Amino acid sequence: MPIPAPNLYPPFNIIRLSHVDFGVKDLTASKSFYVDTLGLQITDEDDTTVYLRAMEERGHHCMVLHKSDTAHVKALSYKVFDEGELDKAHDWFKAKGHKVAWVERPYQGRTLATHDHLGMPMEFYFKMDRLPPIHQKYALYKGVKPLRIDHFNCFVPDVDEAVAFYNEIGFRVTEYTEDSESQRLWAAWTHRKGGVHDIAFTNGLGPRLHHTAFWVPTPLNIIDLLDLMSTTGYVANIERGPGRHGISNAFFLYILDPDGHRIEIYCSDYQTVDPDLEAIRWDLKDPQRQTLWGAAAPRSWFEHGSLFEGLEPVASTLGASPIIAP
Amino acid sequence: MPIPAPNLYPPFNIIRLSHVDFGVKDLTASKSFYVDTLGLQITDEDDTTVYLRAMEERGHHCMVLHKSDTAHVKALSYKVFDEGELDKAHDWFKAKGHKVAWVERPYQGRTLATHDHLGMPMEFYFKMDRLPPIHQKYALYKGVKPLRIDHFNCFVPDVDEAVAFYNEIGFRVTEYTEDSESQRLWAAWTHRKGGVHDIAFTNGLGPRLHHTAFWVPTPLNIIDLLDLMSTTGYVANIERGPGRHGISNAFFLYILDPDGHRIEIYCSDYQTVDPDLEAIRWDLKDPQRQTLWGAAAPRSWFEHGSLFEGLEPVASTLGASPIIAP
Amino acid sequence: MPIPAPNLYPPFNIIRLSHVDFGVKDLTASKSFYVDTLGLQITDEDDTTVYLRAMEERGHHCMVLHKSDTAHVKALSYKVFDEGELDKAHDWFKAKGHKVAWVERPYQGRTLATHDHLGMPMEFYFKMDRLPPIHQKYALYKGVKPLRIDHFNCFVPDVDEAVAFYNEIGFRVTEYTEDSESQRLWAAWTHRKGGVHDIAFTNGLGPRLHHTAFWVPTPLNIIDLLDLMSTTGYVANIERGPGRHGISNAFFLYILDPDGHRIEIYCSDYQTVDPDLEAIRWDLKDPQRQTLWGAAAPRSWFEHGSLFEGLEPVASTLGASPIIAP
């Protein structure tokens, strides 16, 4: 029994992933990476915090960088449909026995801080300051010309369990990797907004954030970024790619920010709004699921991830980095 | 007060536009245009009908061509969330006094045939035969490599009225053109699926179908199609483009099929899933709303459209083709 | 007998076109256009003159802008193989009775100033200061990312005559437009460096410079420029394109600088190094020679050109702008 039937009538309505908050050790270095190299736009900043958005986004921020003694992820945030849905979320998590708290977040309305089944910090809001469109201010485009934040990918010790939890709150599986022998899930991609994923899960020491992805218009933007990074001192920050994933069909590049937070830049995606969309199954034994073109990913890609603030990851129930094999 | 507030709790849940049914006079010529030149895939055919899908679609068809003595549009079809929503749609249209009928459509489940406020034929279904994915069967890609049907655009005699009707059933306005003097709408783009549009409305003699659009990954696919059409006897079928619309930011090309049905091929779109997304207003006096780069559209683009079967269009309440001016 | 056999053993060895010197009325405005919008690099400047190069060029300049009361073209310059060839050029022009003078040009070695059969100013040099490569300094790329100057295109009153002159000094015709009735040439493309053209000739009031062209890697660079110009106050400077020429197969865009000097940005070219390459003939009656995709060029494109300093153009021997027809 690989994946559960999609829950088409979830307890509350999550619209999409919204933003990530990174603890970074050198704010200047991180800012230069995300702004000058990646091309995100600063929407606010002070000595300790920088708020960023991508070119087609109207919400105030898709990424928050805050100065910190340790590199970590503070929380993964999601936008819900309206205030009523926010209260439903609060009640649902509370009834489940998860910690819940109403927290203040700049530029956001009422915000719920809670966590998933593993304690991974999740925040929900319904309202964020809206900014004027800049997607046609072409003089502002630079770096990889990022259009929007697209998804999170997390290491979890038990993918079946993670899929069960996120499926219950309405995330629908689009593609997944299964081990035909154990019939266990090794990875899964789930969405709310109608694309391939808002959050994906990869088997491994977790919970840890594997990567945060940004969507760009064409592969040439990714090639431009590679040329720029290779000739501006960032060649060592290029980890994997360019390539095509079998799973999701994404044309991808993986890079590491100055603290080692992994960013995926990708394009190509497909529409998944049909409630009866069949998830695509990949066999663990098929190496093309990872790279359609055959090139293997570096070991670091299977092992390295970002820690969540104050959260100790636990070992996979499937052994270390099993997705490397075969 | 140009546009109404989005109706976030519509009477029934439309997922997306689904397909169009064209009456064509020469089935062989039309098939060759859509299959060999555009690159759509045949999913079924006989002497009188051809069913087509685009490369990332899993539903059986996004276009139906049926042999006919006249070139016309039989209906614009939409997919609803589930069977319950289909019944709600039936009851809502019936209560409004619109004609409603349950009709048989090959490869579809229960299908509701009705019409909008102008009599424009609309069909709704909740279930269509699903086909195996082919988006990674790259040997099948040809022509413009169409990934999916994206939207319809219709001439209507009164855009304010059309927006009011479609807004009531949940279509949200993303961008619109307004005449600052009359404060009347001259054009509007509305969506259900989270992109810029599922259906757009243009002021003019109507109702008539202005065009049906397909989404492609990059501008280079459109350039490839132009090169192909120009050297295979279709140069006269190229009507407008390539160019960038100010409205929607689409990189576009407009071509005419053998019966004069207009097809838009485009790329670049942006995500519109936020329920609080502000619609973008364009002034009628701004020529860049039509072509960001300044080139004027040919007169035919403002005047020619496809008739709906058995439906007589009426003159615009705003005068002939006002969107040409200035 | 439209075009002469190529002269494979010319009197002196021209390597390629090298640079153009424009008189501009507002140096600041022109500099901003060529540097900030087009993306050329400044190699030297003072209050009256700006020297520019493109990204893959090692020679000091491909364009010189000098402050002037009138917009004009001072000279079209060419690089010869070595100093011996420069002397041969001097002697050949002198023997032909053309004015010849040795002139001082900054950053160049010994420079010959002379003119063609129409008095069009030509300069020849064999040595120019060489600069370090910057084609892999990707942080410097901006605007349209111009890689190199590619060719000149001139209005001349008699294309047969111009081709005869330039053919004699080694320019080989790659493509040409002929009027099948009069058997007169209406346009011709000639090269030295192994591409489609170093200089082309178009029938019309001349001599005048129709345009100077820069080569870019892909059509997407041209689309980026269109987006940038349209949203930074240069929309009126976009004259024609994007499109594909039948002749030369170039994907093109024509823009006007602040003084009305026309610049073509293009990509796609083919190799013409074979001495036995057959020139491609186009019939004046074939509209696809101009735009493969069928769109007509604006009237200004056929009529507007830049004057050479102190040179009065004369009317075409074929009537006004005949290349418009049909």
Place this chain on the structure above:
Amino acid sequence: MPIPAPNLYPPFNIIRLSHVDFGVKDLTASKSFYVDTLGLQITDEDDTTVYLRAMEERGHHCMVLHKSDTAHVKALSYKVFDEGELDKAHDWFKAKGHKVAWVERPYQGRTLATHDHLGMPMEFYFKMDRLPPIHQKYALYKGVKPLRIDHFNCFVPDVDEAVAFYNEIGFRVTEYTEDSESQRLWAAWTHRKGGVHDIAFTNGLGPRLHHTAFWVPTPLNIIDLLDLMSTTGYVANIERGPGRHGISNAFFLYILDPDGHRIEIYCSDYQTVDPDLEAIRWDLKDPQRQTLWGAAAPRSWFEHGSLFEGLEPVASTLGASPIIAP
């Protein structure tokens, strides 16, 4: 003293590399690879031989496949300027004591068969059947849309020696890799036609052919080929890439044909027609010379090559595959 001064007045005038003749064990398999997957056009074929050209070429063939019991390279061919230059070549090789013979080659005029300083078979001709242009017959384009053959790359046991020989016959070095300690050349790129290379040399067991390269317009053509090969049974034939070489700045992909003959598909090149173009030096210790983006090449890329018919390669004078290091 790493590289010799370019010989600007060579003993005879080679225009460009022209074609390669491969011995292949399964003609049907090779034909399907080069025609259906790569997209070369068949210009003639019988049971034992297939002649191919790329899309912008007018000469009859750029590749000959002949059925053979062993996979091998029969000869590397070059086009000379005219018949006089062909005789000069004959006399020069003869005077040097190289074997020379006039041989019959279908579709070619008088052809000289000889060899370089290592015995590597070279053939020279001045005339080949010319075919009508097909570069604008866009319906014929498929696979990677190859525009022209671009260069050869050979393993040689002594790169200094190879450069000295080819430099003497007019090949100019554009870029090279040097070991700062030994001051020996480890690789060099040399050209005749005005691009980065017609033939390049790589240190290793040789002479062997490392690869034959084809030029394509954009990186997207290479991505299309990767998608096609990965989903049509050729994933194991993808050896290296896509990536950007530091040397030459080429965006590259290396694939292996059914006999293991290596083909490079690449785009981006720069003009090298200036006789005073300075060669670019790369240090052996700089890994970005191989891949600007940092990814290492697979071991096979440094070790595998095609044998020349009846020619026994000898070990490098610099040790095995030193270019892997550091």
